[in-house]
Amino acid sequence: MAPLFFDNGSSVIQLLSSYLSYSLLFLTGPIGSLLFGKICDKIQRSKVIVFSVVLNSLFVLLTGLIPTYQTIGIYAYILLMFVRIIRGVISGIEYAGALIYNYENCSQTAKSSAWVISSGCIGGSFAAVLCFLSCKFSIYDFSWRIPYIIGGIICVFIIPYCWKIQDQPKYTLQESNTFFFKEILTSYKTETIVGIAICALYTSVSYSSMIFGANLVKELGFHISNGILFSSINLMFTSISIYLFGKLSDVIGTLQQIRLSIILISILIYPLCWIISEKSNIISVVLYMFFTTLLSSLIGSCSGIFIIQLFPRKFRYSSFILIDSIGTAIGSLTPFMMLLLSNHYGKLIGYSSWIVIMVLSAAISLLLLLKKTNNK
DSSP states (O other): OHHHHOOOSOHHHHHHHHHHHHHHHHHTHHHHHHHHHHHHHHSOHHHHHHHHHHHHHHHHHHHTTOOOHHHHTHHHHHHHHHHHHHHHHHHHHHHHHHHHHHHHHSOGGGOOTHHHHHHHHHHHHHHHHHHHHHHSSOTTSGGGGHHHHHHHHHHHHHHHHHHTOOOOGGGSOOOOOSOHHHHHHHHTHHHHHHHHHHHHHHHHHHHHHHHHHHHHHHHTTOOHHHHHHHHHHHHHHHHHHHHHHHHHHHHHOHHHHHHHHHHHHHHHHHHHHHHHHHSOSHHHHHHHHHHHHHHHHHHHHHHHHHHHTTSOGGGHHHHHHHHHHHHHHHHHTHHHHHHHHHHHHOHHHHHHHHHHHHHHHHHHHHHHHHHHHHHO
């Protein structure tokens, strides 16, 4: 979509602008956590899901109706930014609502966050297939709007089913006059840092595979639709691997799986980046996308439940949405940072350095948490 909304002769500038605008979808998430965090902790989780689905479906639909730069000039870019900012504000509410509702209302054997993320990947895969079909011949056609319009309409039809969702009696209205974020950032400072670092690491590895990997396919001379097709296959593979790794976390525990994820990412990320920087062919890109997908699935399948368990129920929603929005915002910058750093410091350093920073942050913060736990 970069040529449709960004008027610049340089393809690199267009791509950087596209990556940055995509990051805006998540960079505004912390605003949503401040606006809705305490409200969501004081009302039923089911109502939160309905509220977020209604708003998200509206703005997904609006995205597909925005005129392009060729039609209204710079205002196309401004409208796109506005819609993505609003979607960013509400996006964290939707994911957090589904994850926490599942954790608090489902049976012990069904509390894994894996199926929530896995189902989202399946939906994303179908959306990517629609993008592939619409972009097969020309991205400048009306066809690029089809995935957004269909997605918005589908969400509207889901709303009646969301109304039927009910919380268990013990998880209804919470009364509290405490300003949750003050307590979260003081009494649970270490837990908050750990959660942000782990969330950022998961998002970084995931986006380096799906978004940056798709662009690498395009750079090899393939049509952009082929990159989208790779992303679709990748998402379907992600949905399966996340579900299976979720089952693994039920056996070995979320903490052990987080540790294993950090170790494996720290060992493998540099060789994987070396493959795509030195061996520029479709096989190296596929290998990179395959292994980074496995690594992101390993940590993503258990990170949500691990973070939820760090906080008491009274401000569980406030804490999770704050952590998830900040962590995802940081991680969403990965494609932008990988491309920017590679243009300044070379491909190998540029591709690997950002994720290495994320790994180190997660490892150090987890050690601080374990030290705090042992002291207690």
